[in-house]
Amino acid sequence: MQEKINRIWDYSLYLQLLASFSNELDFDEFNSFSQEFYTFIKNSSNNEIEKKLVIYTEKLEQYSSKIKNKYPLKKDFTIIAKEWNDLFKKNKEVLSNGIEIGWLEQFFDLKHFYKYDYYPYHFKIGLVTHKNKGEIEERFLLEDSFKSLYKAEKYFNLLNNYAQKQKAIHKKQGMIKFDNETLSDLNIIKFEISFYSRLTIISFYSFLECFVNSIGFDIFYRRKDILTEDEKNILKGSKKGRFLNLKFKIEAYQKIIRSDKTAKIVLSDDYQISEPFKTIFNVYEDLRNSSVHYSPEKTKIWIKPDDWFLKAQEFSKLTVEASMLIWNICHETKKGPDYLGRFNYKKLYESASQNIERIDEIKKNWL
Known part of the structure; x- marks a missing residue:
């Protein structure tokens, strides 16, 4: 059960990253759902989790269906989730400061995201309220x-x-x-x-x-x-x-x-x-x-x-x-x-x- 929970939570983190920079997902909406999911996992018994886990999994798949084909993965979503989570450990202002596009390119095919024909690795792309913006x-x-x-x-x-x-x-x-x-x-x-x-x-x-x-x-x-x-x-x-x-x-x-x-x-x-x-x-x-x-x-x-x-x-x-x-x-x-x-x-x-x-x-x- 714990392995299953961990995997679904990793899937949620991977989608949170996508929601932070892509237009297809509303970050505030998804983040609200993610927080609800986290609270449920933290405060519920194994029996309760087992009964409702499928509901949360289906909801995550609904979010994923809107976007997964547009940004094909280069690495497994569990690796992406860990790297995304590690960023917050190093810098709590990630959502405000943006992320380097070269870092993101390690995990996703961004051909549908690019605005320019070339980006330096350290070009910062905006997240959440700064979506569609970038600076260097x-x-x-x-x-x-x-x-x-x-x-x-x-x-x-x-x-x-x-x-x-x-x-x-x-x-x-x-x-x-x-x-x-x-x-x-x-x-x-x-x-x-x-x-x-x-x-x-x-x-x-x-x-x-x-x-x-x-x-x-x-x-x-x-x-x-x-x-x-x-x-x-x-x-x-x-x-x-x-x-x-x-x-x-x-x-x-x-x-x-x-x-x-x-x-x-x-x-x-x-x-x-x-x-x-x-x-x-x-x-x-x-x-x-x-x-x-x-x-x-x-x-x-x-x-x-x-x-x-x-x-x-x-x-x-x-x-x-x-x-x-x-x-x-x-x-x-x-x-x-x-x-x-x-x-x-x-x-x-x-x-x-x-x-x-x-x-x-x-x-x-x-x-």
């Missing part, structure tokens, strides 16, 4: 970057419009120079342009680092059974106990990931480095480093706001171009990652701008 760190860093760029452009346009209108006003009043108040306002706007432009460069560089690291860890998780120890360490960002820099990782990852084990993007030889990587590492790496931890001996960050904005625009395009090349060469494909909008620069920019404009609308009504 590089995606929101990329959106942060475009938001900063949009704000830099917004203040850049504000500076030009404000300056032109003030010139016309001052000219009507017979004034050749701006008054102190106008000069002060212009300087405030200039500082905003510089701030958001610097933040754009920092953000895009952070995205690039995150994106490259993500590619490395994705392959580490997916191939760790066949990788050498050195390859594992490199994909996790270290070699012989030392952390690897971005240039080394970009070149080294290709040799591990690609089927021909060669590096098409060469960054270790100054004579072979090509665009956009040449400008990224010869110009913008120093500017980013100065912006993060400045010293008088590093690249100057006290430059004209117009120059800051032009640099922010250029670096954003270089980063997106470089990221596309890295992805295409590592994954041996001509398509960009659709979970990052295929790196369509125009659409990514428009999406960020729409989000900012929506926030501005909300602020008007609620602040």
Whole structure:
């Protein structure tokens, strides 16, 4: 009897996992039934359980019939139940924080679940109230970057419009120079342009680092059974106990990931480095480093706001171009990652701008 109860309970846990991420089952409804079943098992005698167990089993089969064909099993449901239960022992906030899709792929065929044509192993999918949603760190860093760029452009346009209108006003009043108040306002706007432009460069560089690291860890998780120890360490960002820099990782990852084990993007030889990587590492790496931890001996960050904005625009395009090349060469494909909008620069920019404009609308009504 106990073995039978355990097996049915495992079946319930397996279905609970399915209910947590799939649309076919209502999680709250199933969880309520599951709790009722648990209470019944805990508080009933063996005779009572034996009489009613078939009823609960039939109910579980009804739930299962809605979904089992859509998500074929790769492992026995008892194994899935144990692994699902172990997750809660490690992290009680699993339902709020989501789970890695690579973890889920071990147990189910998800071809009917996928929204994108490729998911990094550590891409988090939402559960329960967050069903149909998913997120990964590089995606929101990329959106942060475009938001900063949009704000830099917004203040850049504000500076030009404000300056032109003030010139016309001052000219009507017979004034050749701006008054102190106008000069002060212009300087405030200039500082905003510089701030958001610097933040754009920092953000895009952070995205690039995150994106490259993500590619490395994705392959580490997916191939760790066949990788050498050195390859594992490199994909996790270290070699012989030392952390690897971005240039080394970009070149080294290709040799591990690609089927021909060669590096098409060469960054270790100054004579072979090509665009956009040449400008990224010869110009913008120093500017980013100065912006993060400045010293008088590093690249100057006290430059004209117009120059800051032009640099922010250029670096954003270089980063997106470089990221596309890295992805295409590592994954041996001509398509960009659709979970990052295929790196369509125009659409990514428009999406960020729409989000900012929506926030501005909300602020008007609620602040």
